[in-house]
């Protein structure tokens with residue numbers, strides 16, 4: 001018996017085999033869940049279709065998370081295909097490259113709107129459509145980053161979008177709780193993915209995180225997948241409205257140091 005036998009999971013945000021959503025997909029699939037995938041743009045088909053095929057997933061639908069008609073169409077098809085949904089995974093974020101490289105003070109009105117709409121409002125848009133299909137309760141998951149709470153150079157408008165996303169998680173958890181629908185965010189440490197490569201200085205961020213984190217390592221797609229499985233399954237049955245850190249402990253630090261700095265100050 002798998003933890004997710006007989007459960008239906010609809011997952012948004014698989015762009016390629018490096019996506020955090022793909023780590024989650026694999027963990028849920030291996031635990032027995034029926035998987036549906038939704039991707040953003042036609043150019044992704046050559047990557048997403050073979051991944052779907054590799055796990056025997058036959059529900060693969062394109063939808064721009066900023067387009068209400070396209071979302072309505074995907075959820076109508078999901079209702080037809082699955083009948084009931086148990087899990088919704090939201091792994092979607094976007095900000096323009098300029099807004100992830102300059103200074104936050106220079107964020108344009110349009111850049112702010114794009115980042116907040118795509119990275120935060122999209123969770124609300126998906127949850128509104130998923131909840132009526134979660135007739136037996138359910139679990140909604142999203143992905144966030146510590147930049148929502150503490151300043152991370154260059155994360156800029158995406159940090160503000162993640163703060164809105166984390167707050168949305170709490171409001172959605174409050175409203176959907178009576179239907180036994182849980183809503184949680186996984187705050188993942190940095191992982192080299194397509195979206196992450198848009199952040200200026202990301203490689204430096206990776207190196208620093210690895211050296212500074214209590215576990216002295218970077219996190220992996222599997223780490224995120226395993227936590228998602230816990231939150232999606234009955235093992236997480238009383239957890240809602242939370243932001244759960246999968247960051248090798250980075251968020252507990254008050255003083256962050258590289259290996260070299262620790263050696264210099266004799267703090268190893």
Ligand code: NAP
Pocket residue numbers: 012013014015016018019020021039040041044063064065066090091092093094118143144145187188189190191192193194195196
């Ligand atoms: P990824 O593989 O590039 O995934 C991002 C996904 O968002 C892509 O599938 C992308 O599709 C999709 N997306 C963007 N705009 C969309 C739209 N309008 N409609 C539908 N989908 C759209 O990168 P990832 O790192 O796994 O990101 C997944 C989530 O994890 C994001 O919320 C990200 O902020 C979060 N996260 C990542 C890290 C990290 O270090 N990688 C750390 C913490 C949190 P397109 O490629 O077609 O745009």
